[in-house]
Amino acid sequence: MRLLIAEDDTRLLKSLVHIFERSHFIADGVSNGTDALEYALTENYDGIVLDIMMPGMDGISVIEEIRKKGITTPVMFLTAKTEVYQRVEGLDAGADDYLPKPFSTSELLARVRAMLRRKNNYVPDIIEFNTLCLNRSTYEISFGNASQPLSAKEFQIMEMLIQQPNYIIQTENFISHIWGWDSDVDASVVWVHISNIRKKLNSIKAPVEIRFVRNAGYIMEAVT
Amino acid sequence: MRLLIAEDDTRLLKSLVHIFERSHFIADGVSNGTDALEYALTENYDGIVLDIMMPGMDGISVIEEIRKKGITTPVMFLTAKTEVYQRVEGLDAGADDYLPKPFSTSELLARVRAMLRRKNNYVPDIIEFNTLCLNRSTYEISFGNASQPLSAKEFQIMEMLIQQPNYIIQTENFISHIWGWDSDVDASVVWVHISNIRKKLNSIKAPVEIRFVRNAGYIMEAVT
DNA sequence: ACTGTTTCTTTAGGTATACTTTAGAATAAT
DNA sequence: ATTATTCTAAAGTATACCTAAAGAAACAGT
Numbered sequence: 001m002r003l004l005i006a007e008d009d010t011r012l013l014k015s016l017v018h019i020f021e022r023s024h025f026i027a028d029g030v031s032n033g034t035d036a037l038e039y040a041l042t043e044n045y046d047g048i049v050l051d052i053m054m055p056g057m058d059g060i061s062v063i064e065e066i067r068k069k070g071i072t073t074p075v076m077f078l079t080a081k082t083e084v085y086q087r088v089e090g091l092d093a094g095a096d097d098y099l100p101k102p103f104s105t106s107e108l109l110a111r112v113r114a115m116l117r118r119k120n121n122y123v124p125d126i127i128e129f130n131t132l133c134l135n136r137s138t139y140e141i142s143f144g145n146a147s148q149p150l151s152a153k154e155f156q157i158m159e160m161l162i163q164q165p166n167y168i169i170q171t172e173n174f175i176s177h178i179w180g181w182d183s184d185v186d187a188s189v190v191w192v193h194i195s196n197i198r199k200k201l202n203s204i205k206a207p208v209e210i211r212f213v214r215n216a217g218y219i220m221e222a223v224t
Numbered sequence: 225m226r227l228l229i230a231e232d233d234t235r236l237l238k239s240l241v242h243i244f245e246r247s248h249f250i251a252d253g254v255s256n257g258t259d260a261l262e263y264a265l266t267e268n269y270d271g272i273v274l275d276i277m278m279p280g281m282d283g284i285s286v287i288e289e290i291r292k293k294g295i296t297t298p299v300m301f302l303t304a305k306t307e308v309y310q311r312v313e314g315l316d317a318g319a320d321d322y323l324p325k326p327f328s329t330s331e332l333l334a335r336v337r338a339m340l341r342r343k344n345n346y347v348p349d350i351i352e353f354n355t356l357c358l359n360r361s362t363y364e365i366s367f368g369n370a371s372q373p374l375s376a377k378e379f380q381i382m383e384m385l386i387q388q389p390n391y392i393i394q395t396e397n398f399i400s401h402i403w404g405w406d407s408d409v410d411a412s413v414v415w416v417h418i419s420n421i422r423k424k425l426n427s428i429k430a431p432v433e434i435r436f437v438r439n440a441g442y443i444m445e446a447v448t
Numbered sequence: 449a450c451t452g453t454t455t456c457t458t459t460a461g462g463t464a465t466a467c468t469t470t471a472g473a474a475t476a477a478t
Numbered sequence: 479a480t481t482a483t484t485c486t487a488a489a490g491t492a493t494a495c496c497t498a499a500a501g502a503a504a505c506a507g508t
Contacts, residue, residue, distance in 0.1 A: 022477085151483055164341060166348070167361045171467095188467090189485060195469060212467065213363055214494065215376035221362075375494055412456090413496060419458055436456065438504070 001116065001159075002026045002044060002177070006036035006062070007051040007078070016049065019105055020112075024139055024152045026178055033057025040066050040073065047116050050077040050095075060093050067094035074115050078103075129165045130222040132206045134158055146204035153178065154197050157190070161210060161220040170217035194218060225340065225348075226250040226268060230260035230286070231275040231302070240273065243329055244336075248350050257281025264290050264297065271340050274301045274319075284317050291318035298339045302327075353389045354446040356430045358382055370428035377402065378421050381414070385434060385444040394441035418442060 003025050007013040013029045020027040028045075030036050033054045040048055040062070048066075052059035059077050066073070074096040097115050099108060117125075127134045133142045139155045140147045150158060156178045160169055171187045179185050198210055207223050227249050231237040237253045244251040252269075254260050257278045264272055264286070272290075276283035283301050290297070298320040321339050323332060337349060349360040357366045363379045364371045374382060380402045384393055395411045403409050422434055431447050 153484070167341070168363065185485080188487090191467060192469085192485075194467090198468095213373070214466065214492090216363060219362060377495075409496080412498090415456060416458080416496075418456095422457090438455075 001046045003028070003112070004036065004039050004045045004048045005029045006031070006033065006049070006054065006059070008032060008054045009051075016108075019108065021152070023109055024155050026156060028180065033059065033062045037062050037065050040071065041069060045073050047112060048073055048075045049112065050075055052077050052079045052098075063093045063095055074118075076112055076115055127159070127162050129162050129220065130207050132162075132201075132208050134162050141200065141204065141206065143204045143206045148200040148204050150197070150200065153193050154200070157193055158197055161218065165208075165220045165222075168213055168217045168219045173217065225270045227252070227336070228260065228263050228269045228272045229253045230255070230257065230273070230278065230283070232256060232278045233275075240332075243332065246352075247333055248348060248352070257283065257286050261286050261289050264295065265293060267295055267297065269297050271336060272297055272299045273336065274299055276301050276303050276322075287317040287319050300336055300339055351383070351386050353386050353444065354431050356386075356425075356432045358386050365424065365428065365430065367428045367430045372424040372428055374421070374424065377417055378424070381417055382421055385442065389432075389444045389446075392437055392441045392443045397441070 001024075003020055005013060005016050005020070005027055007016060007029070008031050010031055013031055017027045017029040028039065030039055034057050036048075036050060036054075036059075037057065039045075050059045050062060063075055063077070066075070075094070076097045076099060077095050078099055078101055080101050096118070097111055099111055125136045127136070131143060134140075134155075135142065136159075139150050139152075141150060141158065142148075157174060160174060160177065171190050174190050175183060175185060175187065194210060194212075201208065201210070209221055209223050211219050211221055213219060225248070227244055229237060229240050229244070229251055231240060231253070232255050234255055237255055241251045241253040252263065254263055258281050260272075260274060260278075260283075261281065263269075274283045274286060287299055287301070290299070299318070300321045300323060301319050302323050302325055304325050321335055323335055351358045351360065355367060358364075358379075359366065359371075360383070362373070363376070364373050365382065366372075381398055384398065384401065395414050398414050399407060399409055399411070418434055418436075425432065425434070433445055433447050435443050435445055437443055
């Protein structure tokens with residue numbers, strides 16, 4: 001689950017990104033409306049969190065432009081308590097929810113999760129492949145009554161694999177999707193995480209395996 | 225993978241059904257909106273391809289009705305180039321993607337596959353010739369229930385051959401296409417790979433052969 | 449037909465490459 | 479302060495790829 005966060009207060013932006021990353025989201029932060037629009041148009045996001053008051057291009061104009069292009073990515077916008085009229089305006093412009101500042105971390109997370117669930121009602125909380133389950137709320141893999149918790153990175157890798165079982169996912173794709181385009185992490189980082197995931201899959205005797213295809217990537221397959 | 229195809233032009237409908245069946249989908253064709261809705265409501269489909277302009281009930285109404293019933297089957301709709309406003313309308317109504325006419329066969333297949341994959345389904349991407357299958361998702365060749373993994377180079381050579389069966393492909397073409405124009409690899413490299421591919425084809429008793437035509441190149445043919 | 453030449457076929461082996469795994473250091477979370 | 483996570487480093491392992499060389503088939507010239 002990849003989110004775009006747009007907020008001009010860089011201190012708040014940093015902590016927003018942090019909050020989401022701690023909750024196993026992948027979050028990209030931008031600090032102005034123009035960047036927000038540009039990033040949103042790539043359609044790489046499952047959701048967008050948008051501050052309404054930003055220098056240059058404001059949040060409402062950003063939503064309008066996004067929707068004009070036919071992009072339906074769910075948008076939550078953040079408003080100061082006083083800006084009541086703007087909330088209505090924002091919803092009219094195509095936002096899916098708003099959250100008045102100040103807000104609690106847990107409320108932010110809950111509302112964003114709800115928004116994603118509402119908009120993508122096909123995105124289930126538990127993803128299953130060959131009786132192996134990945135739980136999106138507890139970040140656990142389970143098979144039968146055995147289960148293992150996954151760390152954030154392990155979860156993100158596992159999520160990509162189980163969403164497209166029987167499909168090769170390039171190592172580069174893991175890196176660009178999880179760490180970001182401009183990231184300079186080495187492929188070996190992925191290798192190490194895969195190794196650790198395999199250990200956990202083994203420990204619950206999961207009937208799946210992560211096979212690697214040389215010069216291509218990793219693929220999740222059922223084990224008979 | 226079962227698809228529902230709705231298209232009022234019966235000639236186009238027939239060829240659409242044919243295109244999908246050739247690519248290992250099961251495709252049911254209907255030629256009007258009312259039938260499309262009735263079939264869609266059975267929820268037997270992994271995906272729906274819907275022409276937007278149809279006599280009687282149009283495509284957008286069909287999508288609206290389907291979504292109203294809480295059915296989330298992914299829908300791709302087909303539009304004429306000019307019907308720009310309808311695309312937005314269609315996406316608003318709950319379609320997952322649209323494809324402007326005219327479109328190429330490969331683009332249609334790619335987009336439908338992408339759409340199905342987004343909805344968390346396994347969509348095998350298979351090229352077939354004389355019951356020999358090349359799986360683009362797993363880099364495997366298979367015949368019956370026997371299969372063999374291919375290495376990256378072997379896969380690329382095999383892909384070129386099976387995409388144009390019964391056509392001679394020059395050794396030079398393999399080199400420039402797979403290794404690049406400016407590559408200095410020797411033709412013998414291709415020979416070696418072809419030899420290894422033949423070994424794998426034999427090991428699964430594939431009913432095809434890669435024949436060499438002197439002073440010309442290689443050709444993939446059916447073996448009776 | 450015979451021989452030499454060319455052109456592919458196949459085998460085998462070395463090397464570079466690309467992953468696996470382990471351990472531990474740096475970083476972050478509790 | 480302690481624990482967990484993430485990344486780095488390094489040693490180990492497998493194999494894809496190419497090279498080289500010997501064998502087989504097709505062809506040309508005599």
